Amino acid sequence: MTYLGIDLAWSERAGSGVCVLDAYGAILDEDQLSYPQLVDWVRRWRGERSVLAIDGPLVVPPGSAALRPVERELHRRYGRFHAGPFPGGAASTAMLGRVDSPAQALLGSVGAYTVDPTDRTSPHRAIEVFPAPTWIELFRLSERIVYKRGRKADRIAALGRLRDLLATLTQADPPLRAPDPSILDRRVAEARSGRDWKAVEDIVDARLCAYVALLWERRGTGLVLGRDSSWKEGYVVIPDESPVVASP
Numbered sequence: 001m002t003y004l005g006i007d008l009a010w011s012e013r014a015g016s017g018v019c020v021l022d023a024y025g026a027i028l029d030e031d032q033l034s035y036p037q038l039v040d041w042v043r044r045w046r047g048e049r050s051v052l053a054i055d056g057p058l059v060v061p062p063g064s065a066a067l068r069p070v071e072r073e074l075h076r077r078y079g080r081f082h083a084g085p086f087p088g089g090a091a092s093t094a095m096l097g098r099v100d101s102p103a104q105a106l107l108g109s110v111g112a113y114t115v116d117p118t119d120r121t122s123p124h125r126a127i128e129v130f131p132a133p134t135w136i137e138l139f140r141l142s143e144r145i146v147y148k149r150g151r152k153a154d155r156i157a158a159l160g161r162l163r164d165l166l167a168t169l170t171q172a173d174p175p176l177r178a179p180d181p182s183i184l185d186r187r188v189a190e191a192r193s194g195r196d197w198k199a200v201e202d203i204v205d206a207r208l209c210a211y212v213a214l215l216w217e218r219r220g221t222g223l224v225l226g227r228d229s230s231w232k233e234g235y236v237v238i239p240d241e242s243p244v245v246a247s248p
Contacts, residue, residue: 005209008056017202019210020045025175032199042110053213056103057088058128064089068234069226081144083132172243
């Protein structure tokens, strides 16, 4: 069983963060990849059974409003943290000129994945995730850590905080274990430009996505729907409990 996380870019010209964990939470691979590389990467790492967690709309009903019901619900819950999602419905600006979202297009290319969050038996299952509120819930933060905008120095410091939070999961149940050194460590050591730090950001979010895939498989909780709607109108998996971390 493998657990794949993708921080998926909306533009095919931009890089996307990827991370894959084994059944024991050990990172097998991570990096920032171009859109054409993603298909081969998923096929290479999914094995016989996998859960793929993607930061991007997986269920976009034709004719849906700019904001899907689940996005309205996320704004209701996390608006005070400024951690609500961008519109991802069929009428949104992001979907202008598209038949499928990037996440839907990726799954159409790799094949084999079901997006039904009630399906716990298919060999390959994909779920939609969203990092911004996941950081808040998973680590019980009182405020959002801003790492995608602002001064470069502030963003770098915020990324350091997020990496420290991920490091606490080494002793968690389930764990998240990185090799020493990791590809992320190398990317941080070599980062100079804004583009370099964007790659670090993408990999950090991909690690979080992969961990949510593992957590979802183990516990199966945290499904967020719009009010009075079904998963077929769109859903997002946000952990609703923190992992248990062993005392040092």
